[in-house]
Amino acid sequence: MRRADRLFMIVQAFRRGRMLTAKTLSLELEVSERTIYRDIADLQGAGVPIDGAAGVGYVMRPGFDLPPLMFTLDEVSALAAGVRMIMAFGGDAMRDAARGALDKIESALPDDKVKASDGLRLFVPPFLIDPPHRVMIDRINRAVERNEVLEMEYADEAGARTTRTIRPLALIFWGKAWTLIGWCELRNDFRMFRVDRIHSLAETGRIKRPLPKQSLAEYYRLLEKKECAPLPAEMRGGIGDPR
Numbered sequence: 327m328r329r330a331d332r333l334f335m336i337v338q339a340f341r342r343g344r345m346l347t348a349k350t351l352s353l354e355l356e357v358s359e360r361t362i363y364r365d366i367a368d369l370q371g372a373g374v375p376i377d378g379a380a381g382v383g384y385v386m387r388p389g390f391d392l393p394p395l396m397f398t399l400d401e402v403s404a405l406a407a408g409v410r411m412i413m414a415f416g417g418d419a420m421r422d423a424a425r426g427a428l429d430k431i432e433s434a435l436p437d438d439k440v441k442a443s444d445g446l447r448l449f450v451p452p453f454l455i456d457p458p459h460r461v462m463i464d465r466i467n468r469a470v471e472r473n474e475v476l477e478m479e480y481a482d483e484a485g486a487r488t489t490r491t492i493r494p495l496a497l498i499f500w501g502k503a504w505t506l507i508g509w510c511e512l513r514n515d516f517r518m519f520r521v522d523r524i525h526s527l528a529e530t531g532r533i534k535r536p537l538p539k540q541s542l543a544e545y546y547r548l549l550e551k552k553e554c555a556p557l558p559a560e561m562r563g564g565i566g567d568p569r
Contacts, residue, residue: 417464
C-alpha cells in the first residue's frame, strides 16, 4: 500500500468519530504500530486536528475537510462522471453546484489528475430533461432540505388528477425519472410521486418536521418489511435523519 493511500485511510477511519488506538489501526491497515505512530505524527504536522497520545488512543476533532489532492485518479474520474450525470439529469441549481464543486477540486489537483477528469470518455446528452422540469426538481429539492410542505396537482398513470398536500422526505433518481417520496395528507400515508407527472407545484411556507411515524426512516423500515430484504446502503445513507 502506498503511504499516501495509508494516510488517506487513517483520516477516513478517524472521520467515523470515535477514538482509535495505534494497535487498532495497525491491524486494520496491516502495518506496524510504529508505522501508525509515525503516520499520525506526520498528519498532525500537516495540520490534521488529531488529538491523543501513544498508549491512550487518538481522536480527530470534527469539521476537518480532506484535501482533494488525496483523491486517486479513479476517484477523480468518478467525480467527473457524476458531475456530467447531474448536469444532464439534475435541476439547474444541482448542475451549477456540481460543476462548482468539481472546479474547486480540480483547482487543487496536479495536472495529471485534471487531465483524467477532462479526458473522461463518458458523455451524457444535456437535453434529456426540459427546462421546466429542471426548475421543478430544484424546487422540490429545496423543500426536502427545509421540510417545507408542498401543494401540488398530480396525475396518476391513467391521467387522473388530484390535488395533494405533501410533506416531502426525499428525491430519488431511477435512471429515467425522478420521484418524490413524501407523506401525503390526502391519503394519510407515504406515497411516491413521479416528478414528471406533477402539473403544478406551490410552496406553502409551512415548515413541518414529520413525526417519527411519518419520517423517511419509517418509510425505509416499512419498505424493508414489505420486500423482506434490507435496502442498499446507498439508499439508507440518511436513515438516521429524523426527517
